[in-house]
Amino acid sequence: MIQIQNFNFWYPGRGEATLREVNLTVKPGEMLLLTGPTGCGKSTLLKCLNGIIPHLSGGRSMGLVLVAGMDTRSQTMAQLSARVGLVQQCPDDQIFSTIIQDEVVFGPENLCLPRQEIEKRLEWALAAVDLSGFQRRSTTALSGGQKQRLAIASMLALRPHILALDEPISQLDPQGAVEVLEIVKKLQQNYGVTVVMVEHRIHEVAQYVERVAVMDEGRLVFDAPVRQAMAQAELFAGMGLRLPETVEISRRFHQVGMTVGETVTLLKQERRKHGSSAISGARTHLPFFPKIRYPVDGLAAVEARDLYHRYGKKEEYTLNGVSLRVKRGERVAVMGRNGAGKSTLLSHLAGLKAPQQGDVRIAGISFGGKLPLGMVGMVMQNPDLMLFQTSVRREIEFGLHNLRLPPAVIKERYKRVVENFSLDRLQDDSPLALSRGQRLRVAIAAVVAMAPLIVFLDEPTTGQDKRNMDGMMAALREQVDTLVFGTHDVEIALAHATRLLVLDQGRLAADGAPRELLADRELMNRCGLRPTPSWLVGQELGLDNVFTPQELEARWIC
C-alpha cells in the first residue's frame, strides 16, 4: 500500500535533511506505529504520504514515495486526499466548522460528489467513529476524544485506504485516548483501512498496532513486528520513550506481555515454575514500598474557599464550589477528564483569574485579582505562550529584572537555572527557534529563576517524550518548594505527587494520597482516569498497593 524508497527531504532554507534515506513498506490493512524522539522527522514522513510534502511544503526531496503504486509527486492533493486521510495532533486546530455535519461533508463537497453519495458517506463516517445521530451537534460541545473521532470521520468521508494519524491522542485524557484508539482499531479490522500512526505514547498504543518503526535524526533505525520491537527495551529507553508497563514487567522473563491478561498468565506460569515459596518469601521480605515524602511544614501555600467559576452566563459551572488547602512543601497532582476544570482551578490558585465567587489566599494573603509578583509561578500547557523575549538569556532574566533584584543575585540565579536545566549552550538562541522540549525547559527555567513560593504547572507533560518529562519533573522537585500540577498521566502523578486532587465536572471528587485514590476503581472510571497496568496485574494476582513494574517485580519475584 505504501512504499517509501531512499527518500530524503530538506525543508526550505535548511541545510540538513529532515528525512534521510528512509525506506519503508506498509502492507494493505496493516497498522503501523511510527515512533521516535521529539524532532526525529516522523511527522514530516507522515506528511509525505498525502502529498503535503512536497506539494504544499516547498523544500527539496529525493527518492520515491508510492501510495497504492503511484508516485505522490505526480498526483494532485485532491487525488491523494481520496487515498490518504491525515489526522493531526490537536483537534481544536483542525476542526473549523460549527456543526459536525459540515465538518464531515467538507471533503466530499469539495470533490463535488452527488448529494446522495455525500449523505451516504456522512452516515457511514459518523457510524464508523460512533458519532451517529450527532450530525447537528455543535463541534464545540464535544469532548476531546469525540473531537478527535470527528477529525477521523471527516477524513473517512473521503473513503481513504490509508489513515495517517499524527499523535492523535497526545492531547486527550486516558479515556478519550482509549476511545480514539479503539475506533482506529475497528476501522482497521472491519474496513481494512491501513493505519500509520505517529505517537510518543507507545505504552498506550503498542497493544493496538502490529508493527513498530522507529526513527531517529531523520533515519528509520528500526522496523519490526510489535512483539519483536517490544523486546528491544534498550532501544526505546535510549531514545527517552516509554514502553508499556506490561512489557516492562514481562521483560524480566525475556518475554513480551502486551496486555494485562497476557502478563498475568506469564507471571502465574513463572510462579508455577519457581514454586510458591519463593513468591511468598518475596512478599514477606518486601512488605513496604517507600513513598515519596517531602518536608511539609503545615503552613498553607495556597488556600481556596468555595470557588465558583463559569465562562458564560449560559454555561455550566467549570468550578463548582471547590475548597482546598495546599501546604508548603506539598507536591499536588490535579487530575480529571478534559474539561473537568483543572486549568481553570490552576489559574485561580495562581491568581490569574479573580474568583467570581469564593476566595483564594496565597501564603494567607488575598490578592483579589491582583497578581502576587514573585510569589507564584505558572507553567502553561503550551509553553510557547510564555516565551516572548529574543534570547534564552533575556527570557530568564526578564522576571529577575522585574523583581528589582541586585545584579549579583540576578547573576547567581541565572547561572543556577541555566546549569540545572542544561541550557548552557542555548543562552543566545531565540526561544521560539528551539525544539519543543527545549522550549519547555526555558519556560520552566524562567519561572523557577524567580524562586516563587509555589509553582503551578498546567499539563506540562503533554506532547513530551519520557526523557523530557523525567528531566523536567526531576529539576522541579529539586528546586521548587511547593508544586501543583495538572496531568492526565497516572504514572507521573504516582511518581511525583504527595497528594492527589481529582476533579469531576468542576467539583472536587477526591482529595488524598495518590496511591489511595488511584486504587479506587469506581472513582477512576467516574473521573475518566485509568489505573496503571501494573495495578491491574497486581489485582489479578491478589497483590494490593502495587502501582509500578518495579513494585510488582519486588513483590512477585525474589
Next chain:
Amino acid sequence: MLSWQDVSGVGVHSTMLHRLDPRVKILMLLTTGLLVVFIDNPWVLGGLLSMGLTGMAAARLEAVKIKVVSTVIILGLWGAVFSQALFYEQTPRTAIFTLISPGFPLLGPLTKGLYVYQEGMVYGLRQGLRMAVMTSLGMLVCWTTDTRLLLLGLVRLRLPYSLAFMAVTAVRFIPVLMQETMQVMAASRLRGGSRFSLQVLSPILANCLRRAGTLAVAVESRAFRAYNRRVYLEELHMAMGEKLLLVSYMLMATAVAFTKISYLGYTYGIYYHFSLRPLYEIARSCL
C-alpha cells in the same frame, strides 16, 4: 464579568429573524449601508436605528448582548457629537456654549477660544447615527445567523468560496486567539511584565502562524479547491415572502437614493425638472 461566550454565538432562540434567509439579511444590511449615506436627517437615521434595536428585541437576544451594543452605540454617538461640536470647521456655525474664552490666560490665546457649535453637534449626531445604524444591524445579523449559514449566504451571493471560507474561519478562531492573548498577557504579568507590551505579540503571532499551518494542512488534506466549483449538501431556499421583503426594501432604498440624488442635482444646479418638485420637497424635509 463580561465574557466572550456571553456576547458571541447565535443563542438558543429561533425567531423569525433567526430563520430569515441569510442572503436576505446580508443584502438588506448592504443596502442599508448605502441608504444611510443618502440620509442626513437625524430623525430618519434615528428611525433606522430604532429599527435595528427593535429587531434585537424581536430576536429575543440576551440582555447582555443588547447591553453591549447599547454601550457601543452610546459611546460612539457621544464621541462623534462631542468631537464635532468642538472642532466643527464649516460655516455658518453657531456657538452655543463657550468652553475657553479667547481671553483666558494661556489657553485662550493658544486655542483662540474653544466653543461648542450647534451645527457641529448636528453633524456629529448624523455621523454617529450612521455608525450606530450599521452597528445595530450588523450585530443583529451576526447574532441571528449561524456562521455556517452566513458562509453559505456569502457563497450564494457569488463571493468566491475561498474568500468566504477564510472570512468565516477567521471568525471561528477569534475566541481561541483571545484566549491565547489572555494567557500570554497573564504569563507576562506573572513575571512582572506589562500586559500591553509589544513583546507579547511575538508568541501570539507565532502561535497564529502555527495554527494557520495546521488548518491549511487540514483543509488541503480534504481536497480544498480541488475543482473550480464545489457542491453543498444543504441549500438555501428563499421563500416568496422573503423575496418580496428583499425586493421591497431594495426598491425603497433605490427610491430614497433617486430622490436624494435628484435633490442634490437640483441644489448644485446640475439638473432640474419641474415634475420632480415633490421629490425635492421630500428630500429637503425628510432626507
